[in-house]
Amino acid sequence: MAAADTQEIASVQIGMPKISHITALALAGLVVAGCSGMNTQQQRALSGGAIGAAGGAAIGALTGSTLTGALVGSVIGTGGGLLYHETQRNK
Numbered sequence: 001m002a003a004a005d006t007q008e009i010a011s012v013q014i015g016m017p018k019i020s021h022i023t024a025l026a027l028a029g030l031v032v033a034g035c036s037g038m039n040t041q042q043q044r045a046l047s048g049g050a051i052g053a054a055g056g057a058a059i060g061a062l063t064g065s066t067l068t069g070a071l072v073g074s075v076i077g078t079g080g081g082l083l084y085h086e087t088q089r090n091k
Helices: 001-032 040-063 066-089
Strands: none
Touching: 040 066
């Protein structure tokens, strides 16, 4: 009975990344399409937030809280993108 449980868990774990990859690709396509009408400030804020979320999620995955890492990273990244915009605008 333990072997059947192990096989079932393994099949679920194998199936999950495929769904995650498809979802990530679809989300990336929507983000790229949504950026076409944005001004420079909005693009930099969004880019910073996305980069921060990815970095935060990676660090969060290592520490055990992926969602919290992504949320904190996106806030910091958005702030960084806006700060970068202000420094570039004032040159």
